[in-house]
Amino acid sequence: MESLEQSLQKAVQHHQAGRLSEAEALYRQVLQLEPNQPVALNLLGVVALQVGNAEAAIELMSKSVHIQPDYADAHNNLGQAFQTSGKVEDARASFEKAVTLKPDYAEAHANLGNALQAQGFFDQAAQSYLKALEINPDYLKAHSNLGLAYKELERLEEAEASFRTALSLNPEFPEALNNLGNLLKDRGDLQEAEGLFTKALGVDPQYAEAHNNLGLVLHSQGRMPEALEKFQKAVDLNPTYVEALNNLGNGLHTVGQVNEAVACYNRTLEIEPENAETFNYLGNACKELGKMEDSISAYQEALRLRPDFDSPTVNLLHQLRHAGLWPEVEVLQGRVDELTERRLCDGKSIAMRPFD
DSSP, X not given: OOOHHXXXXXXXXXXXXXXXXXXXXXXXXXXXXXXXXXXXXXXXXXXXXXXXXXXXXXXXXXXXXXXXXXXXXXXXXXXXXXXXXXXXXXXXXXXXXXXXXXXXXXXXXXXXXXXXXXXXXXXXXXXXXXXXXXXXXXXXXXXXXXHHHHHHTTOHHHHHHHHXXXXXXXXXXXXXHHHHHHHXXXXXXXXXXXXHHHHHHHHOTXXXXXXXXXXXXXXXXXXXXXXXXXXHHHHHHOTTOHHHHHHHHHHHHHTTOHHHHHHHHHHHHHHOTTOHHHHHHHHHHHHHTTOHHHHHHHHHHHHHHOTTOHHHHHHHHHHHHHHTOHHHHHHHHHHHHHHHHHHXXXXXXXXXXXXX
């Protein structure tokens, strides 16, 4: 009869080979014999996370670290489960615990960087990625994610260097291809960006974000049928991908399929009811269809959600003037003047072109 340790080793072998059902059965067998076995609890939690049950993973891994508080791997895995569940502050705390227990834990430093980046602490995130790379200079994801942090910090040359370093280590790393493509797209290097997104999709045809980003490049070049195909593919792969739904809507609006665009925006708002940009796009589409009241309502909702949002402010002002609603025009004009003065003090200006 196998010992508990032998059963656990066999479970790990199944797990490493991707045989999750067999691994799960053996982890549970171990836990029947020893319910507080921390390694089995942690690794059963990893299986739960891999099959999409983050809450079960959190419960199992939390029990593991409660039993063995110095178990760095379990803290790191618990952090990933928290992050998957959107509990970013808890994730950050778990990753911090992991690197405190094991300072040379490159993966935990990189994961801490991911949590910090999700919270908008981009400089701290960059420091975590740099620490991971100090430990493991060939850590692909850390190079790529460091590039994302640098991009948010507007350190664009360093961002590009990080993405290119990742690609020097693996020229077919889809995330780095996509991230570099985004940077080049934003810089206006559309041809190289298109090639990078295309290469990323050659490696991973199911990469929804790369389909969406390639669609944006094609849209910028006026290649609308191809752009719409890419946006639609991104949405097919991820039906809750809000950015792709909005881009599909904008593309449909561009080619005159305005009712279809409205349907896209409404789908987005079912997923994110407080998406101010989508309400602005919806207002533009309703204006195009001659639905003035709906257009005004959409712009007003965009401004309720983001009071300093330029585009719906200007768009609403034009629609109110067109409708002859002069008391409302006077109130909104005062807001526009205040916003303009504030922006000028900051060395910026408010965009006055309507219906963008």
